Amino acid sequence: MVHDIGAEPVSDDDPAQSGGMMAGLPPLLLGTYTPKIDAKGRMALPAKFRSQLGSGMVMARGQERCVYLLPQSEFRRIAVQIQRTSMGNKAARDYLRVFLSGAVDQEPDKQGRVLVPQMLRDYANLGSDIVVIGVGTRAEIWNRQAWEDYLADKEQGYSDIADDVLPAMEF
Secondary structure (H helix, E strand, O other): OEEOOOOOOOOOOOHHHHOOOOOOOOOOEOOEEOOEEOOOOEEEOOHHHHHHHOOOEEEEEOHHHOEEEEEHHHHHHHHHHHHHHHOOOHHHHHHHHHHHHOOEEEOOOOOOEEEOOHHHHHHOOOOOEEEEEEOEOOEEEEEHHHHHHHHHHHHOOHHHHHHHHOOOOOO
């Protein structure tokens, strides 16, 4: 399902937002959105994500040449987790260097736009046609064609990998 930038705002009766039974959990970012990057490198955040990400967020290099968009608390949690193993683990040190060196604090402007830095636009080959997807505790910004190619490639095996990824549970 593709949502426009003007997607419905978070409801006041959303337990994750109102301190109900989901209080204390990180935001759950879901869906697919198709904003544009303007000539100045700004992207309008999907309306649904604005309140969930908060006023401060971090953009960083993601896997598969996308850009991660994380609430600051989630970014800090990931960085701390990697740092716990980094001193004795070369792969973790390498990952941490690339991850943190490409990370940028961002705050949306009054129109809900954030600047996608040139370094990250180059990394993910982002032009004006992009896709923003919610992936649970983070969002990912993709080059639209790269996302469509990735999705077409992965949809074929989606049900096949479910047994490997999901614990034994009934839906």
